[in-house]
Amino acid sequence: MLKNIKFESKYRDFGIKELGVKLARLQRMAQNLKMPALVIIEGWESSGQGNLIYNLVRELNPKYYDVKIFDKLSDNEKMYLEMTPYWINSPQKSNLQIFDKSYYYELFNKKEKDSVYKNYLEGINNFEKAMYDDYAIVVKFFIQISEKVQKNNIESYLDSDYKSLYVEKLDEDQNKHYDKYLKKFDSDIEKTNFDFAKWHILDGSDIKEASKEAIGILIESFEVGIERMMQKRENGERLNRVYKSERTPLDKIDLSKTLSEEDYDSILKKLQKRASELQLELYKQKISTILVFEGVDAAGKDGSIERLIKYMDPRMVKVHAISAPNEEENRYNYLWRFYKRLPKDGDMGIFSRSWYGRVMVERVEGFAEENEWERAYSEIQNFEREIYDHGSLIIKYFVMIDKDTQLKRFEDREEDPDKQYKITEEDWRNREKWDQYIAAMNEMLDRTSTKYSPWVIVEGNDKNYARIKVLKTFIEYAEKHLNED
Amino acid sequence: MLKNIKFESKYRDFGIKELGVKLARLQRMAQNLKMPALVIIEGWESSGQGNLIYNLVRELNPKYYDVKIFDKLSDNEKMYLEMTPYWINSPQKSNLQIFDKSYYYELFNKKEKDSVYKNYLEGINNFEKAMYDDYAIVVKFFIQISEKVQKNNIESYLDSDYKSLYVEKLDEDQNKHYDKYLKKFDSDIEKTNFDFAKWHILDGSDIKEASKEAIGILIESFEVGIERMMQKRENGERLNRVYKSERTPLDKIDLSKTLSEEDYDSILKKLQKRASELQLELYKQKISTILVFEGVDAAGKDGSIERLIKYMDPRMVKVHAISAPNEEENRYNYLWRFYKRLPKDGDMGIFSRSWYGRVMVERVEGFAEENEWERAYSEIQNFEREIYDHGSLIIKYFVMIDKDTQLKRFEDREEDPDKQYKITEEDWRNREKWDQYIAAMNEMLDRTSTKYSPWVIVEGNDKNYARIKVLKTFIEYAEKHLNED
Numbered sequence: 016m017l018k019n020i021k022f023e024s025k026y027r028d029f030g031i032k033e034l035g036v037k038l039a040r041l042q043r044m045a046q047n048l049k050m051p052a053l054v055i056i057e058g059w060e061s062s063g064q065g066n067l068i069y070n071l072v073r074e075l076n077p078k079y080y081d082v083k084i085f086d087k088l089s090d091n092e093k094m095y096l097e098m099t100p101y102w103i104n105s106p107q108k109s110n111l112q113i114f115d116k117s118y119y120y121e122l123f124n125k126k127e128k129d130s131v132y133k134n135y136l137e138g139i140n141n142f143e144k145a146m147y148d149d150y151a152i153v154v155k156f157f158i159q160i161s162e163k164v165q166k167n168n169i170e171s172y173l174d175s176d177y178k179s180l181y182v183e184k185l186d187e188d189q190n191k192h193y194d195k196y197l198k199k200f201d202s203d204i205e206k207t208n209f210d211f212a213k214w215h216i217l218d219g220s221d222i223k224e225a226s227k228e229a230i231g232i233l234i235e236s237f238e239v240g241i242e243r244m245m246q247k248r249e250n251g252e253r254l255n256r257v258y259k260s261e262r263t264p265l266d267k268i269d270l271s272k273t274l275s276e277e278d279y280d281s282i283l284k285k286l287q288k289r290a291s292e293l294q295l296e297l298y299k300q301k302i303s304t305i306l307v308f309e310g311v312d313a314a315g316k317d318g319s320i321e322r323l324i325k326y327m328d329p330r331m332v333k334v335h336a337i338s339a340p341n342e343e344e345n346r347y348n349y350l351w352r353f354y355k356r357l358p359k360d361g362d363m364g365i366f367s368r369s370w371y372g373r374v375m376v377e378r379v380e381g382f383a384e385e386n387e388w389e390r391a392y393s394e395i396q397n398f399e400r401e402i403y404d405h406g407s408l409i410i411k412y413f414v415m416i417d418k419d420t421q422l423k424r425f426e427d428r429e430e431d432p433d434k435q436y437k438i439t440e441e442d443w444r445n446r447e448k449w450d451q452y453i454a455a456m457n458e459m460l461d462r463t464s465t466k467y468s469p470w471v472i473v474e475g476n477d478k479n480y481a482r483i484k485v486l487k488t489f490i491e492y493a494e495k496h497l498n499e500d
Numbered sequence: 501m502l503k504n505i506k507f508e509s510k511y512r513d514f515g516i517k518e519l520g521v522k523l524a525r526l527q528r529m530a531q532n533l534k535m536p537a538l539v540i541i542e543g544w545e546s547s548g549q550g551n552l553i554y555n556l557v558r559e560l561n562p563k564y565y566d567v568k569i570f571d572k573l574s575d576n577e578k579m580y581l582e583m584t585p586y587w588i589n590s591p592q593k594s595n596l597q598i599f600d601k602s603y604y605y606e607l608f609n610k611k612e613k614d615s616v617y618k619n620y621l622e623g624i625n626n627f628e629k630a631m632y633d634d635y636a637i638v639v640k641f642f643i644q645i646s647e648k649v650q651k652n653n654i655e656s657y658l659d660s661d662y663k664s665l666y667v668e669k670l671d672e673d674q675n676k677h678y679d680k681y682l683k684k685f686d687s688d689i690e691k692t693n694f695d696f697a698k699w700h701i702l703d704g705s706d707i708k709e710a711s712k713e714a715i716g717i718l719i720e721s722f723e724v725g726i727e728r729m730m731q732k733r734e735n736g737e738r739l740n741r742v743y744k745s746e747r748t749p750l751d752k753i754d755l756s757k758t759l760s761e762e763d764y765d766s767i768l769k770k771l772q773k774r775a776s777e778l779q780l781e782l783y784k785q786k787i788s789t790i791l792v793f794e795g796v797d798a799a800g801k802d803g804s805i806e807r808l809i810k811y812m813d814p815r816m817v818k819v820h821a822i823s824a825p826n827e828e829e830n831r832y833n834y835l836w837r838f839y840k841r842l843p844k845d846g847d848m849g850i851f852s853r854s855w856y857g858r859v860m861v862e863r864v865e866g867f868a869e870e871n872e873w874e875r876a877y878s879e880i881q882n883f884e885r886e887i888y889d890h891g892s893l894i895i896k897y898f899v900m901i902d903k904d905t906q907l908k909r910f911e912d913r914e915e916d917p918d919k920q921y922k923i924t925e926e927d928w929r930n931r932e933k934w935d936q937y938i939a940a941m942n943e944m945l946d947r948t949s950t951k952y953s954p955w956v957i958v959e960g961n962d963k964n965y966a967r968i969k970v971l972k973t974f975i976e977y978a979e980k981h982l983n984e985d
Contacts, residue, residue: 043921068815069813072814076806077819077850078819079821080814081818082814082815084815089574091574091576113814115815317561321561321562324562325558328550328554329554330550330553332562334563336563336564341827341828
């Protein structure tokens, strides 16, 4: 793609100022429609990215765009899932986010045979698809220059006052091995030229012309994006129910399983000690652990979590109680708040409720549209695949009790002053929709149990039994994961 | 303080489990009262901080506390105002935050004569006072051990499997130069033993006893804190209006100042270029710049900002449009969201409206209680003092127009389709309270104009005049700041 640059924009004869004003107007429109916009600027070193960005934003209201520079990731950023810094900095609804370099910078600098290269490819696909599905305007630019132009640019920067700001080792290395880099760029760009997020190659030999071209492309992208959004508002989304699961895994479980108080007492502490040893070993090996706890209300999720982490070091283990997203979180893709909470390498993040809210409470209560939660099954699979490929241990527990047991526990909670805080009106309301929730849970369990991230169903009527099963499963999976490496 | 440790807790004869249950109950109560809690754990290296934390939290609900480890700051964290990482991680209302090491770790490791030592001292005072004024429970522990106990601990860690996790160079260095460190700890602790946030020294020779003592102290701190909160809820806060300014700086300004279109055109671009050169020079010298824009509605703040930054590199300049705090921001001290937005060294942060909302809109509309906004004058002075002492350049612009000019601009905005988004019902409502706002603004200008952070009043009736004054003042202050260094 880099060898034959074609002009795409139909605005070639417009002045740059005129184009800027046009773009500013469209951006305000997108803002009113609460659409996010993401513009990615990549290119050769010393190709004039700074100038391009300056030209792009000059007519925009500085309150509504933000430029985030990603060149080298910090040591701290490197301790998280590959795509985390980009997710965290993704555009809010109504805002325009410019990435000055991005995950592509990481991709370009990784060899294809590196396992982490694959992680980036898959993470990038997931990220840009999620943006697109949220009706974001996603535009990716690559500034292409010849070996000679790059050489000239480097020389003129070196002559200026600010050479240390502009020229680094990589610039000179690229120029020295131009053909090698060109091949790599071309191949990576080809691989990430998705239908939902295409690349636009700019001719960097004249950065002013390239800027006009870029603004023209941005204008068209805004026009197309806004039209797509308007159509959705008028006609709704085309319903796209991929597959309705008929399987009902929850019907098959045996809730009569119990464990005597004696047996419980005799093994609890030993298992807890073992679990904490394993956590420390995971920490030493810099493997992060993600535990998900889902289940009907009062199934005993939190009690199981408390027993599981009893002897673990609280400095490396964090429990996240997930409820409805807040105002800020609502301005992003629903996975944003979970990327933000993923533990760093070596740490453990426990989610008491999780991203599965999308296909349970948000589905049942109508907070997500049918298309949104239908899409979520595969989005969640992709998300968990990223976590798995990063090398993390992920275990998902589903704690189940029957309807009578739930009633008994609700009543107990209302009577015990130390437990009253655990029961609310909402719990009673959810109980009335028991059957709808069970149907959603059955479909969820069926459709999101993957080889790399299976569900562990925990029979919860007997708390002793449930707590021991949670512990034993953690030990089993952790040992297996540690032995694999 | 470190040589004579006294037992403080009256709970010496209670079992550790019993104490934990008591603490958990109090924490739930504090949670219901929406009180934040901050527990700081400091002490000698190899003194058993991990064990202490483990004992502190074992009976608490893991969903409602969080442990944040601060040992070495990352390179990125070091590029911000000293206290930024701690402010960002301060406890939310209803939550218990444990700092495993903290700003004290930085303080202990700085020499008293270092200029940055003073910055920490002043920043710590401001931070802990702000927490206290927000009715947070603030408890600071220091684990004291003898040279011999430390030696034994280090040796036993070195014998264990996890020596690399526990023992670092600093541990051994402390033990080698025990007396020197002891003297430094003692002196720093003395200096930061504030009335509103006292130190508690724990005898680390028996970490289990020390833990019981710590939980006992925590219980008492929660009891005292909760009582203080209850009293406030019942009786309100004692009104504490320190000083009512009678000065009216806004009456004295000459709004008839104008600048002809010709003069404007002839110097605008030159000044803009000079401003962008200075920004780059500040960037090179790693000096961060904070610009505050306040003023009545439609005074022309945003237009002035746009002209000012016209030729600056958008990658280093960020404009923050500040409106009402969102749900998450409301769970913290009102300065939290501004600490979070301060630019890193070398960058420029422009605030279109700012922390001054506390003493303007929040005061006039009653969103803050009288005591809260009264306190804010000195809190803001302290905040800006921290910024100044960090080496940053701070300039505050107040753009003023008269009431007739405002009316004209409101009407213009309503008629121009490209400007309609700038005018809302709220603007008209605020206009009805013109006199109240002017009174609040006068008091603010009088009470927060300091030597290190003065207000620049900008006569705004004539937009040309205002824009040039903003540019010229920036140039003047930036040149002065650069020459001082």
